[in-house]
Amino acid sequence: MADEALFLLLHNEMVTGVYKSADQGEVENGRCITKLENMGFRVGQGLIERFTKDTARFKDELDIMKFICKDFWTTVFKKQIDNLRTNHQGIYVLQDNKFRLLTQMSAGKQYLDHAPKYLAFTCGLIRGGLSNLGIKSIVTAEVSAMPACKFQVMIQKM
Amino acid sequence: MTVHNLYLFDRDGVCLHYSEWHRKKQAGIPKEEEYKLMYGMLFSIRSFVSKMSPVDMKDGFLAFQTSRYKLHYYETPTGVKVVMNTDLGVGPIRDVLHHIYSGLYVELVVKNPLCPLGQTVQSELFRSRLDAYVRSLPFFSARAG
Numbered sequence: 001m002a003d004e005a006l007f008l009l010l011h012n013e014m015v016t017g018v019y020k021s022a023d024q025g026e027v028e029n030g031r032c033i034t035k036l037e038n039m040g041f042r043v044g045q046g047l048i049e050r051f052t053k054d055t056a057r058f059k060d061e062l063d064i065m066k067f068i069c070k071d072f073w074t075t076v077f078k079k080q081i082d083n084l085r086t087n088h089q090g091i092y093v094l095q096d097n098k099f100r101l102l103t104q105m106s107a108g109k110q111y112l113d114h115a116p117k118y119l120a121f122t123c124g125l126i127r128g129g130l131s132n133l134g135i136k137s138i139v140t141a142e143v144s145a146m147p148a149c150k151f152q153v154m155i156q157k158m
Numbered sequence: 159m160t161v162h163n164l165y166l167f168d169r170d171g172v173c174l175h176y177s178e179w180h181r182k183k184q185a186g187i188p189k190e191e192e193y194k195l196m197y198g199m200l201f202s203i204r205s206f207v208s209k210m211s212p213v214d215m216k217d218g219f220l221a222f223q224t225s226r227y228k229l230h231y232y233e234t235p236t237g238v239k240v241v242m243n244t245d246l247g248v249g250p251i252r253d254v255l256h257h258i259y260s261g262l263y264v265e266l267v268v269k270n271p272l273c274p275l276g277q278t279v280q281s282e283l284f285r286s287r288l289d290a291y292v293r294s295l296p297f298f299s300a301r302a303g
Contacts, residue, residue: 005269008269009269012269012271013271015271016271104265104266104269104270104283105270105271105272105281105283106281106282106283107282107283107286108282108283110282110283111272111281114272118271
């Protein structure tokens with residue numbers, strides 16, 4: 001689909017652009033990842049406003065996470081999250097076995113160390129979406145074998 | 159019926175990828191020179207075909223064959239050239255070569271931000287998918303026949 005390719009190519013160029021315009025020191029202390037995450041945060045805030053303008057209020061936190069896994073992920077990446085795990089104490093793990101932004105990169109270990117750069121924007125996306133739904137959180141991502149990856153959401157109790 | 163080998167060139171003559179499946183005889187020259195020779199020959203044949211064509215040219219150079227093998231050629235508007243050597247029992251395979259370009263090269267190399275365009279493809283995923291695709295073709299037989 002044309003719109004999928006557009007977002008994918010734009011996202012890839014964005015990551016390359018942020019890294020190119022950064023100095024050596026910034027690359028080393030993770031400032032670039034933070035920049036990408038903040039971009040995703042702002043985009044996530046806007047997206048969630050659009051997607052939920054007609055839905056009813058959410059019952060609880062778990063309901064919100066399920067919305068993120070199903071409707072939000074489907075609208076952005078055209079598929080659902082494959083696995084949601086929680087410890088019922090504010091930690092959720094979202095597992096996507098075939099993450100759309102990584103499928104073209106490799107199927108296994110090649111390019112593994114570059115993968116976090118391409119996940120930072122999506123972490124921000126989740127964090128921004130949750131923040132506009134009233135949940136403060138920290139989102140991190142880890143990938144052991146592409147294209148599967150896990151997003152870990154830690155809810156901050158205010 | 160079998161596939162011998164496959165070359166992928168970009169617009170400037172850089173060999174993006176080469177794989178072989180059943181090649182009984184090597185060219186006797188280093189690989190770099192072999193790629194340059196192949197590219198130079200294709201370039202010359204293309205311009206020859208268009209100049210000497212007795213009728214209006216539609217598709218241009220498609221394939222050539224000898225008594226032992228057939229070379230199939232496919233070029234995209236962006237200048238990417240897919241060249242496949244098969245044995246003689248194989249008919250026109252334009253759609254196969256087109257799929258190698260659109261379904262494999264574009265999907266896995268162009269859309270991969272870590273594969274710089276204009277250089278030999280390093281992506282393992284591309285290599286393995288291409289290998290699996292060629293092996294699944296109806297005219298590919300595992301026996302070196």
